[in-house]
Amino acid sequence: MARLGIGGWSVRLIVLGIGVALLFAPFLFPGVRAIEVAARICVFIVLVASYDLLIGYTGIVSFAHTMFFGLGAYGVGIALAQHDASWSALILGGAAGVLAALVLAVLIALLSLRVKAIFFAMVTLAVASVALVLASQLSNLTGGEDGVTYSAPDLFSPATALFHDATGRTARFFGVRMDGKIAAYYFIFGGSLVLYLILLRVTVSPLGTVLKAIRENEARAEALGYRVVAYRTFVFGFTAVMAALAGVLYATWLQYTGPDTTLSFEIMVDILLMVVIGGMGTMWGAVIGAAALVMAQYYLRDLMQAASDALAGLPLLPDLLNPDRWLLWLGIVFILLVYFFPAGIAGTLAGRETRK
Amino acid sequence: MNQTLNRLGNVNLLPLVLALIAFGLIGSPSVWLTLTIAGLAMGMMLFLMASGLSLVFGLMDVLNFGHSAFASLGAFVAATVLAHMSGWLGSESWVLNLAALMLAIGVAVLFGLIGGFLFERIIIRPVYRDHLRQILITIGALIVIEQLIFVIWGGSPLNVARPRFLQGSFVWGNVSIETYRIFAVVLGVMVYAALYLLLNRTRVGLLVRAGVENREMVEALGFRVGRLFIGVFMLGSALAAMGGAMWAGYQQLISPTLGAQMMIVVFIVVIIGGLGSIEGTLLGALMVGLIDNYVGFLMPKAALASNMVLMMVILMWRPNGLRPAVK
């Protein structure tokens, strides 16, 4: 941390650039789709940064991160759908979701963090898949496969005018309508920023140092008197809460919660990809990885569609380039990254090998 | 609980205990028998899919998250072969029926062997001894294989033909048992017996068992465990493909996400059974198969959750599973 090379500075510059772009996103990139992309990036930065604290800093491989994300989201979704679109419903529902995530995380940790890391990965995968099945089976509560649709508090409604101009209509700044959508975006942006800064603070605290020591050499950390299991349980619970809070934000933004947006295995794969692309154990990498992959998700598919159409008539190629097959290409990119750039974008730029 | 069990025999009796409890809960002997056979059949297919995963982990400390992709591959290859053999499948002669089925399974196994070889060389070899990258890269491989299956076979579910002699059921009084399930049990028992003999009666098997326990010492005695490992990896992949082929005939409708779906159950099986031993895997597979069928009858909505509860209980009692290999 003390001395930064050019790479270190360029990583920070990129992160700063992404931050500024997100801050002014509604003004820089007008249009419904662009703001969807920006909001998704904000939420995924928190989700990925919290996952990085787990996998990159502590060396715990968990597949339950989407489950915690989903608990926060479903807490908000169910509360808002079953009651009115009030702040109290949002807060109570969100709190219930976060609490459920914490309790579940501590339970899983106590049960299986004692055993080998790889065992833990399998256990979390199994638990998360059951959560997914439960979400689609308890349909009178969760809406099953269809999920739940609801309204956010009035402040975030597109019909709400934040400012009025002289004629009493919704004011425009730089050509952008100051409506509830803007309020919702800055709620997401601010919330994500606060959560990200908390995560960043944790990694540079003494706790972060202990976590790294545990990752480097568990036996030695234990011998030095650190209670490894207690630390791991704490981190697992803490990151679960962070993921659930990200879920609260996302559910508030989308005004929809369903298995595909929060719980699915695809989201877990997305998170993994973002962590690896950005760079494990760097925190800055989370920002870069989330931004890069979300953009790719939204815009690469268009590109693939165009390519697939252009190649129509040829054997196999159009199928390979079908936008629905974009996971195939991501999977290949992912494998290549893990081979050749295990440190990810941030780690490679900064020139530091992430040690196992 | 430990001592009581040991006095009675050991953890091997657990499936029996489970069956007895279920008998009490279900009440009707004919329903119970049907469910038990169904559970055993499912257990044997799960055993096929899980045994390779367990052995590979035991021998090389490699956990292959892409393992279930081979089950998926096997299912689709077998379905394709069966679709081309409809003449033999529908024939009156059970010999032709069986030949078609064996050919389908054989081709699936062949694909498993070749796929396993390539997978070990390309995917696994560069990331030995690095668990984190292993997990990441094998998940990447699972995605890629699954997507390739999408590309080759399309996204819509595929119908799987069953040979004529395995259609229908045996009926004894008011007990009715699907023939296919009996076939699954018979095949599973045969494969288990063959694996057991291979591991316990041959020099290669001896080497595998020794390698699971202490890889370095096997090398110090003059053997290349790396070469042994690729063999075990290929065998494990082929078994998974065989399990997938059987599963395809059992479900009669398969979709490309089969691998990802089976991964969870396969993991639960090896977690319960303990990693590194085929005895443990068989035990875990039978318990999962039985519980799934019993609970599916008693409380249909709780079937998958029941496997999870079973896994949690077993982990609390034995954190390394019921019968892990000696390490």
Place this chain on the structure above:
Amino acid sequence: MNALELNGIETRIGRYNVLHEVSFTVPEGGVFVLLGRNGAGKTTTLRTIMGFWTPHAGSVRFRDTEISGLHTSVIARKGVAFVPEDMGIFRALTVAENMTLATARGQFDSARLDWIFDLFPALKTFWNTAAGGLSGGQKQMLAVARAIIEPRALILIDEPTKGLAPAIVDAMAEAFQEIARDTTILLVEQNFEFARALGRDMAVIEDGRIVHTGSIEAFAEDTELQTRLLSLSV
């Protein structure tokens, strides 16, 4: 021809340099003793010879052929046997299965097997039981027996007397004398009395460096040198 020659061996494990320019020569026949305190680098030396670690620099010559950089299994096939400190017994296998694996082709030479049964009668008694159930001393006997079931040129033995009862240590010493008639033994020991009874030549390793080589008798008489190098008095 020497049984083994180490020249300027540097071994690194992770970020740590464990062996520094380790050089010594083990003559053909008899018992050569490598002495040193805990953590001095004795085990690393044996593991480097056996090919578990590849030295960063230097050479290991076994009967005039370079073996550093070769795969462990190849080194073993050339006639080097290894008895690790933890004995490396396959506990899930029977004594017989443990022994079979140590043979080149799965066949026992019955004369040699009888010779081993004479050395370690317990192995005959427990031939068909799981090796995990053996006592510590019996496990050590099995580990040594595995190393000699085929004729070997060199046996590396890591602290065989650790944690064994005195009676068993004596039996072990007798067996080693018998084995050393036609095989070279490189013995790592902390028990100097045991080493002295068997050994002819020796080296002392300290902090990954060879600090003394010579005959064991001369060393035994030089109490001042012993105290300095091993902080032990005889």
